[in-house]
Amino acid sequence: MQPEKKLVAVSHCILNQNAVIHGWERARGAFPFAIELLSRGIAIIQLPCPEFLVLGGNRPPMSYEEYSELPDFRQKCQVMLQPMIQQIQAYQAENYHYLGVIGINESPNCSISGQRGVLMEEFFAKCQEAQLSTNYLEVPTWYSEQDQGAFHDQLQLFLERG
Numbered sequence: 001m002q003p004e005k006k007l008v009a010v011s012h013c014i015l016n017q018n019a020v021i022h023g024w025e026r027a028r029g030a031f032p033f034a035i036e037l038l039s040r041g042i043a044i045i046q047l048p049c050p051e052f053l054v055l056g057g058n059r060p061p062m063s064y065e066e067y068s069e070l071p072d073f074r075q076k077c078q079v080m081l082q083p084m085i086q087q088i089q090a091y092q093a094e095n096y097h098y099l100g101v102i103g104i105n106e107s108p109n110c111s112i113s114g115q116r117g118v119l120m121e122e123f124f125a126k127c128q129e130a131q132l133s134t135n136y137l138e139v140p141t142w143y144s145e146q147d148q149g150a151f152h153d154q155l156q157l158f159l160e161r162g
Contacts (some may be wrong), residue, residue: 004041012049100135
């Protein structure tokens, strides 16, 4: 059996809700749509969670501005992302199709539309430098394990467009 040879990058908490601020989790482990990605044979590159790595699990809720103003936070994001970009490039060298990134709407680090998060600002800058696709999808703020709503349709379009 051959792999599908498609890959997507995802915000860390899509696969690991334990990294989310305690009490803000929206699933028991991973978001349910991750199972669909895996069942379709799509490889997943999990982006790092700079919030968890820099401030830990017991961190307070913070805004984009607060993260942006933390000393060296942006540089730490750049360092964390470099291996992710290298992985995407290595897969592309093996003829994998990079579909894009799935972020988290309104996250201070992983939002893509509107006020882009700090991590995503750096990720998209690195993608542009590396001439990687900037296709994206965002998990809406209302999405949860119990309420997946129309997100499934948005996911299908993202996977088909990629």
